[in-house]
Amino acid sequence: MKQLSAILEGIGSTLLLAVRAGRYLPTLPRQFPRFIEQCYVIGYTTLPIVTILSFFIGSVLALQSGYSMENFGAKQFIGTLVGLSIVRELGPVMVAILVTGRVGSAITAELASMKVYQEVDALVTMDIPPERMLVLPRLAAVLVMMPVLTTIANLCGWFGGALVCKYTTFISVEPDSYFAALKRFMDMKDVTDGLIKAEVFGFVVTLVCCNVGLNTRGGPREIGASVTRAVVISLILILVLDYFVTKFLI
């Protein structure tokens, strides 16, 4: 019963935080430097790891599917399989997981530390709402950067798959055939559906991480506990939401 009430309280406070931050949307142009700083943190610093991981996910997907599809003589569809898997599913989910680990944990640690050391209280007494200064720029930045990161992840994944297809002897599919297959069965809706998913995941992850950070109570030890809690909740939500958003979009 206690756990259920904690879950409901968490959902309620997270939604409330979104509403409160949304109320300050008109102040966003005034916070442009803060927004750019968050874009840099969320986008630029996550980019290397997104590039590397998506490249290898595309590669291994091509390798596995090439190995299996060779038996059916369906190697010409590897491009389709890799392309659609990445753009509809793996790209957005992988970027969301990376943003959780790389950015979400940092957001929770920073806000939890500010809360524990009374910096958030200091903001409140100065009539500077934390939702305006700490939450809104992060939410706006993640909404801008998630499609960018996901698009780059998609491209890197496709490229990784193409390289494996060309240079693996038992696959030997030329990039032209690979990309032709990729284009043949993919339309713009596949891409936009993936980007919508990425937006939803990024928004929810950032909101949860901000909320857990701002609700941290106690001493420095609680900062670590909050980071763990925020990351676990975010990862669960990514996978649960993935099902529902996919069902909604199909």
Place this chain on the structure above:
Amino acid sequence: MADYTATPFTGKPFGVTIDKLNKSFDGVPVLTDVSLEIRPGEIFVIMGPSGSGKSVLLRHVAGLEAATSGRVNIGEFDAADPATRERVRLALVFQAGALFNSMSVYDNLALYLREHRVDREAGIRERVMHALQILSLEKAVDQFPAELSGGMKKRVAIARALVIEPQLLLYDEPTSELDPVMSATISEIIATLREQTAVTTIVVSHDRDLALAIADRLAILMDGRIRATGKPGEFKAPADPAIANFFNPTIDLKNPRFKQLEHNHE
């Protein structure tokens, strides 16, 4: 006398009314039926032993805690209402400073002025530098809080409160962890600031010297209840033994309570 205001003080000081305030954390009472009337422009010191609920009381005045029952009003406004902070310029000097660790000293002071668009950047710089100069912190302008000593952090926190030009100024243990010279300086700043700006000042402290030196009136909080209120002169020889012991604690080197410790040591 030094000029402690960055610009001429504008805005009337507010009085504070605390009416039958009760606060419990998880059913444990921390404040019980606390009622106080703090007049506009006075320095009111709330004293009491550690854990008596002084800081919690101050956080209610700052609107950082919601009361279990009772009310705190700043002027005619409810302190718990976030809209009150739009109507009353309030500054709280936190016990540990609560400086923004990711910002330089300059940015810590400039934040309020920038966020509320009080002035252009040149004007903000002038106000910030003036506040830093008052507290002899000019050299620390580009330093970060982690690079400052405890005393310097406290002075930066006071400087940050100064630039706000508050109508209600709250101090939470302003002299804790400071040496006697720095404590005296902080006491002078609190008193002079009130003299020059007529700002209503509430100080929470267990520093007897500070309280007797600067308070217009003081209250003693013990176990979450107001034990006594009055002018500093009334506490020079208090009749209440608990208050007398708080103001003039005796050190008994042969206290029987600690006999067991002696025994264990042997």
